[in-house]
Amino acid sequence: MATKLHGASISSSCHPPSPKSSSCKIKVITTRVSIQRTNQSLRRISKISCCSEVGAASTNSRSQNKRPLTTTDLTGSFKDGSGIRVAYQGVSGAYSESAAEKAYPNCETVPCEQFDIAFQAVENWIADRAVLPIENSLGGSIHRNYDLLLRHRLHIVGEVQLSVRHCLLANHDVKIEDLKRVLSHPQALAQCEHTLTRLKVVREAVDDTAGAAQFVAQHKLKDTGAVASVGAARIYDLNVLAQDIQDDSDNITRFLMLARDPIIPGTDRPFKTSIVFSLDEGPGMLYKALAVFSMRDINLTKMESRPQRKRPLVNNDGLKHFDYLFYCDFEASMADYNAQNALKHLKEFATFLRVLGSYPMDINLV
Numbered sequence: 001m002a003t004k005l006h007g008a009s010i011s012s013s014c015h016p017p018s019p020k021s022s023s024c025k026i027k028v029i030t031t032r033v034s035i036q037r038t039n040q041s042l043r044r045i046s047k048i049s050c051c052s053e054v055g056a057a058s059t060n061s062r063s064q065n066k067r068p069l070t071t072t073d074l075t076g077s078f079k080d081g082s083g084i085r086v087a088y089q090g091v092s093g094a095y096s097e098s099a100a101e102k103a104y105p106n107c108e109t110v111p112c113e114q115f116d117i118a119f120q121a122v123e124n125w126i127a128d129r130a131v132l133p134i135e136n137s138l139g140g141s142i143h144r145n146y147d148l149l150l151r152h153r154l155h156i157v158g159e160v161q162l163s164v165r166h167c168l169l170a171n172h173d174v175k176i177e178d179l180k181r182v183l184s185h186p187q188a189l190a191q192c193e194h195t196l197t198r199l200k201v202v203r204e205a206v207d208d209t210a211g212a213a214q215f216v217a218q219h220k221l222k223d224t225g226a227v228a229s230v231g232a233a234r235i236y237d238l239n240v241l242a243q244d245i246q247d248d249s250d251n252i253t254r255f256l257m258l259a260r261d262p263i264i265p266g267t268d269r270p271f272k273t274s275i276v277f278s279l280d281e282g283p284g285m286l287y288k289a290l291a292v293f294s295m296r297d298i299n300l301t302k303m304e305s306r307p308q309r310k311r312p313l314v315n316n317d318g319l320k321h322f323d324y325l326f327y328c329d330f331e332a333s334m335a336d337y338n339a340q341n342a343l344k345h346l347k348e349f350a351t352f353l354r355v356l357g358s359y360p361m362d363i364n365l366v
């Protein structure tokens with residue numbers, strides 16, 4: 001199983017690949033990730049270093065053997081995910097890993113201890129993509145990840161909707177009535193509220209669903225179960241005591257795919273764009289902001305407001321108000337003039353505006 005990346009494994013002192021900086025990065029990876037991984041990274045990093053030297057005048061034999069970049073180098077492997085390393089929060093068997101595999105079927109998944117580490121793994125070129133759960137049809141928004149989107153500089157390059165079917169897992173000789181405690185990710189516990197209330201068990205939140213399964217198995221617990229996937233049951237050799245224990249059979253989590261660079265938005269298929277903005281305080285300000293979309297017939301699919309962490313309170317004529325950031329998804333590509341005009345219009349009065357990404361909509365639910 002892959003080693004989980006943790007905070008200390010990511011050094012912010014290493015920067016995007018250049019022939020000079022890659023040795024520094026390799027050192028970081030060598031100490032933390034499995035040897036096999038390191039070799040793959042070495043190959044990848046040396047390939048990138050090679051590319052960055054294309055065209056440089058040099059007479060040594062290494063330079064003479066270099067071939068020019070082709071379109072396939074730029075796009076080929078990213079199509080089916082082979083050669084891509086995708087960072088996710090959790091351990092093997094987490095739903096985020098399944099989301100990564102749905103988006104990039106042949107990718108190499110990189111488990112990370114926290115969401116923040118997954119972002120840093122991409123920023124520091126340890127991974128090529130990060131996958132991030134952002135909202136669930138039963139549990140709602142994953143607020144922390146909205147905050148992380150703004151704190152980091154990654155771009156949204158895709159979305160994946162995954163049907164999440166939770167199981168109640170326990171060690172092999174444990175019966176459902178033996179359970180006094182159930183471990184899982186807080187979102188998963190919230191999604192199984194009814195079942196867990198009926199069982200009268202104590203709920204304990206842990207970092208991810210598969211991590212809960214791993215803990216129960218490793219410690220051979222007899223009075224504790226885990227809410228996790230059927231895949232996690234297989235990986236950690238646990239018994240499935242109950243299947244589909246989520247409160248509603250339609251339990252869908254939406255994940256975002258993040259990369260260092262944005263993709264070029266297209267108009268060949270349905271696209272979605274995610275933005276974040278802030279406004280001055282005053283009557284009708286949000287109404288005015290949303291009107292830039294409605295007057296152009298652009299459909300909004302999601303709206304989320306989060307307090308501005310650095311200045312939560314604004315002073316308005318002696319009255320203090322919370323100052324908000326508005327996250328908004330709309331159904332249009334940034335290649336579309338209509339969308340460009342809407343944002344130009346919004347920018348005229350928004351106090352802050354950032355496009356988080358323009359990416360193909362996921363229309364296949366798995």
Ligand SMILES: O=C(O)C(=O)C[C@]1(C(=O)O)C=C[C@@H](O)C=C1
Binds near residue numbers: 164208210253
């Ligand atoms: O713990 C996991 O398996 C995750 O991938 C995280 C997560 C989440 O954060 O929402 C993903 C999907 C489910 O909604 C439950 C948990």
